[in-house]
Amino acid sequence: MPNSDDIALIGWSASPMVRSTDKTEAQMLLEVITGAVDDAGITRREVDFTCAGSCDYVAGQAFSFVQNIDALGAWPPKRDSHVEMDGAWALYEAWIRLQLGDIDIALAMGSGRSSTADPSLIYPMEMDPYYLAPLGTDAASLAALQARALIDAGKVTERQMAEVAARCRHDAVGDPHAQVTGEFGIDALLAEDYVRSPLRRHDLPPITDGACAVVIARADKARELCEHPVWITGFAHSSELHYPGMRDLTSSPSTTLAGKAAGLEEGPVEVAELQSAFTHEEPVLVEALGLGADVAVNPSGGPLAANPIMATGLVRISEAAGQIRDHGKHRTLAHSTSGPCLQQNLVCILEGDTK
Amino acid sequence: MVQAVQSTIQFPYKRSLGPVVGAFMTALTDRRIIGIRSGDRVIVPPLEWNPDTGDELAHDFVDVGPAGTVVSWSWVARPTVQHPLDHPFAFALVQLDGADTTLLHAVDAGSIDAMSTGMRVAPRWRAARIGHITDIEAFVPGEEPVMPAGDGGPAEEPVTMMDYNASITYSLPVTPNALRAEQANAEGRFLGLRCPECGRTYTGGKGYCPVDALELTTEHELDLPQHGTVTNYTIITPVQYPGQTETDPFARVHVWLDDTDVILGYQPLLDTPNDDVRIGMRVAAVWASEAEKADLAATAEGSLLGWMPTGEPDDDDPSLVNRIQ
Numbered sequence: 001m002p003n004s005d006d007i008a009l010i011g012w013s014a015s016p017m018v019r020s021t022d023k024t025e026a027q028m029l030l031e032v033i034t035g036a037v038d039d040a041g042i043t044r045r046e047v048d049f050t051c052a053g054s055c056d057y058v059a060g061q062a063f064s065f066v067q068n069i070d071a072l073g074a075w076p077p078k079r080d081s082h083v084e085m086d087g088a089w090a091l092y093e094a095w096i097r098l099q100l101g102d103i104d105i106a107l108a109m110g111s112g113r114s115s116t117a118d119p120s121l122i123y124p125m126e127m128d129p130y131y132l133a134p135l136g137t138d139a140a141s142l143a144a145l146q147a148r149a150l151i152d153a154g155k156v157t158e159r160q161m162a163e164v165a166a167r168c169r170h171d172a173v174g175d176p177h178a179q180v181t182g183e184f185g186i187d188a189l190l191a192e193d194y195v196r197s198p199l200r201r202h203d204l205p206p207i208t209d210g211a212c213a214v215v216i217a218r219a220d221k222a223r224e225l226c227e228h229p230v231w232i233t234g235f236a237h238s239s240e241l242h243y244p245g246m247r248d249l250t251s252s253p254s255t256t257l258a259g260k261a262a263g264l265e266e267g268p269v270e271v272a273e274l275q276s277a278f279t280h281e282e283p284v285l286v287e288a289l290g291l292g293a294d295v296a297v298n299p300s301g302g303p304l305a306a307n308p309i310m311a312t313g314l315v316r317i318s319e320a321a322g323q324i325r326d327h328g329k330h331r332t333l334a335h336s337t338s339g340p341c342l343q344q345n346l347v348c349i350l351e352g353d354t355k
Numbered sequence: 356m357v358q359a360v361q362s363t364i365q366f367p368y369k370r371s372l373g374p375v376v377g378a379f380m381t382a383l384t385d386r387r388i389i390g391i392r393s394g395d396r397v398i399v400p401p402l403e404w405n406p407d408t409g410d411e412l413a414h415d416f417v418d419v420g421p422a423g424t425v426v427s428w429s430w431v432a433r434p435t436v437q438h439p440l441d442h443p444f445a446f447a448l449v450q451l452d453g454a455d456t457t458l459l460h461a462v463d464a465g466s467i468d469a470m471s472t473g474m475r476v477a478p479r480w481r482a483a484r485i486g487h488i489t490d491i492e493a494f495v496p497g498e499e500p501v502m503p504a505g506d507g508g509p510a511e512e513p514v515t516m517m518d519y520n521a522s523i524t525y526s527l528p529v530t531p532n533a534l535r536a537e538q539a540n541a542e543g544r545f546l547g548l549r550c551p552e553c554g555r556t557y558t559g560g561k562g563y564c565p566v567d568a569l570e571l572t573t574e575h576e577l578d579l580p581q582h583g584t585v586t587n588y589t590i591i592t593p594v595q596y597p598g599q600t601e602t603d604p605f606a607r608v609h610v611w612l613d614d615t616d617v618i619l620g621y622q623p624l625l626d627t628p629n630d631d632v633r634i635g636m637r638v639a640a641v642w643a644s645e646a647e648k649a650d651l652a653a654t655a656e657g658s659l660l661g662w663m664p665t666g667e668p669d670d671d672d673p674s675l676v677n678r679i680q
Binding site: 021022023024026027030033034044057060061069070071072073074075115116117118120121122124125129130131132133134135136137138141142144145146147148149152193194195196197198199241243244245246249 | 362364366368370372376380398399400402406426427428429430431432434435436437438439446447448456457458459460461467472487488489517519521523524525526527528530561562563565566567568570
């Protein structure tokens, strides 16, 4: 049973997930912040701390996060922070901040307009500037090296990867937030050309514009405001070496560590929302977290259905929370990742009020 | 159809290399690939710290390769402009002979059919090497390094710096509010937006009141005054950087538009010696003539040329200086 120091999700909202939006990043945030505070039954005035996750290179503007503050209604001034990370890490900072105990409500957000430019040209600038960036190492090329390592190690096949894509697209059917949905035959998928061998188009996430916001509160406030708070019972992240050539790409020890630190082993989870943006990453993460066949992985369709860079991980957390509040689940897991080939991994464990 | 503005941003980074990356880059100019000892392992490319413990590594460098084995690879059928080759190639993790880690680089194999895990590759060197990861143009199948004709030889001094240049073309949406503000500007007007909640007035183009987080639309529009007061200023001594066209010190002033909350920051002040710029000066907007607009079309300034002193008495309110936002 949560005690007064515990922290819960009390409201959240995600934008439509589209290939190209006509809204600015601040306008997308305006919408999801309004959605999240409405969902929590509060106004912006009651939010004591805000933290955003976004990326200037993606936005194409230096200090783009300063403009995004316009979406917060930050007057009188609010305590505000920003991470150049997925919004899942913004939520992590907000969760840490509430533990100080002097304020009750925080809002975390993540936003990205990947349609602003070619993501395969932006990504290399975020890599090691000496050894990787000058080679133009885009996300799909790096992911493909990991996929090949897994295939060579006998841990996954191209057919299994296609099955992951087909399942995610199927599960996303009817989800208003999904961008890529539908029924796809495995043989037809495998007949497609490679984008970066051994990855075909279906192994890659879509390019998505989108945003997400989540409101969290300390226990007493959460109970006052919310009939069914979703408790954060564990939250941790862990990182490995940046350079892919210095890691074993067939496993993800930092995911295992983060899961342990978040208390994953203390009980079963029913659903896992994983930021597996490439099909082959799903089996790596499932193995690293020790998830059994009874755990539903990415029932939302996951990042293969919609991948709003800088918000994809925060969406995983809101989806995992929705499984508890809206779909009767008791304990769920959300995962986020950052860096090439699953370099850094975050695990958030969520629980409902009753067992 | 949403309007978008395209802009190409250059990212010209100049980075210092330090004692370890610098040694690696210097060795490349001598057609050598070096790793660094870390415990009983040899790490390539070299790091400054032991990846297992975080301890600083002694600068115990080891020559590796030049040939190695492909441990993983991906075929790039359509290279990007940032990729090292302009025709189809493979990215590969290459375990160089004598190394315990793999180097990520390109393999120029001609065809995906020539690629396989476990294949042997060797570097093809560039003739003119500057101490950069692309001094290795690519790896090629086989055991023997490919030496260039007209070899430029090794660097005479240790390499300590490297350049990194990226160029990204962004396309950002122009909102309807911004379009109307631009149109008003072209007509010699300042378009404002008044928040129905707090009554604050903003210059046109803003999509929302940042205080109340309310969307602002055409129904909140109003024309703003063309006169104002200088609340603050700075005299800028230009340093030369790409895009800087000024050569002599020049003034930029903050103008508070009459009867509004609007401060226009960093505005040009016209026909005024720098020594005459004062807080409290009364100024009026000066717009480009039709002829001048043609010249301005390529700039982002719009058709506002700047501000001209009106000759009215100064406003001597001492708190003016605080109004910069």
